[in-house]
Amino acid sequence: MYKIIDTHCHIDMEEFEQDRDEVIQRSKAGGVDAILVPAVEPEDFDKEFKLTQRYETVYQMVGIHPHEAKKATQDAFDRAIEYLNKKKCVGIGEIGLDYYYEHSPRDIQKEVFANFLDIATENGMPVSIHCREAERDLIDIIRSKKDLKGVIHCFSGNDELLKAGLDLGLYFGIGGILTFKKSTLKDVVKEIPLEFIVFETDAPYLAPVPKRGKRNEPLYIYFVIDKMAEITGKDAVEISDVAYHNASSVFSLGL
Numbered sequence: 001m002y003k004i005i006d007t008h009c010h011i012d013m014e015e016f017e018q019d020r021d022e023v024i025q026r027s028k029a030g031g032v033d034a035i036l037v038p039a040v041e042p043e044d045f046d047k048e049f050k051l052t053q054r055y056e057t058v059y060q061m062v063g064i065h066p067h068e069a070k071k072a073t074q075d076a077f078d079r080a081i082e083y084l085n086k087k088k089c090v091g092i093g094e095i096g097l098d099y100y101y102e103h104s105p106r107d108i109q110k111e112v113f114a115n116f117l118d119i120a121t122e123n124g125m126p127v128s129i130h131c132r133e134a135e136r137d138l139i140d141i142i143r144s145k146k147d148l149k150g151v152i153h154c155f156s157g158n159d160e161l162l163k164a165g166l167d168l169g170l171y172f173g174i175g176g177i178l179t180f181k182k183s184t185l186k187d188v189v190k191e192i193p194l195e196f197i198v199f200e201t202d203a204p205y206l207a208p209v210p211k212r213g214k215r216n217e218p219l220y221i222y223f224v225i226d227k228m229a230e231i232t233g234k235d236a237v238e239i240s241d242v243a244y245h246n247a248s249s250v251f252s253l254g255l
């Protein structure tokens with residue numbers, strides 16, 4: 001059995017409304033000791049807090065997704081900071097830039113992202129960074145911050161982001177994309193030392209092959225670990241152990 005920490009999972013979303021208990025139970029039985037739930041918008045903070053109280057393995061992060069950056073008010077930042085005192089609030093996320101959809105204007109995305117990075121470093125918290133077709137701006141911003149720690153979530157293989165992330169000592173969140181036929185991540189992932197890899201689902205999205213197109217869930221990280229073993233020639237149990245240790249350490253889970 002693999003030891004798993006799902007470092008980015010939207011288990012709060014409505015896709016899990018009917019069977020959340022079962023999904024979390026079977027993931028726990030299958031070796032998933034922690035599920036980290038990133039916020040998308042400020043209304044999520046309390047919803048996710050309640051899940052952390054209900055389920056032993058659920059932890060939360062507070063942040064605002066770049067899509068929703070336009071909803072970032074001073075009140076939202078203040079509330080996020082308050083949550084950082086809660087025991088099972090383990091990071092700031094998800095935050096970042098998304099120029100693919102551009103649901104919020106780029107300037108606002110950049111400002112909100114930079115603000116949350118400051119909150120993270122001031123409070124010694126790790127971040128879960130989302131980046132889509134915004135590598136250049138995002139790299140400029142993360143390079144300008146000191147003592148940043150955290151994960152580039154849903155890493156898809158961009159070369160410059162790889163270099164910048166490694167430079168800054170960030171971790172790379174690897175998920176279902178690794179198993180996709182056309183993904184170039186297969187080649188790039190070999191360049192990331194195992195010590196900087198963590199696993200994630202981004203569930204309900206991005207289910208790995210052979211579940212592609214279906215709803216994703218934490219247990220499916222098994223398929224990603226198997227793929228990783230196949231690509232790197234390393235032992236799958238060793239991969240799962242090291243990634244588990246990495247995730248526990250960067251988010252200070254004490255596992």
Ligand SMILES: [Zn+2]
Binds near residue numbers: 094130131153154
């Ligand atoms: Zn994301």
Ligand SMILES: [Zn+2]
Binds near residue numbers: 008010038094202
């Ligand atoms: Zn996400």
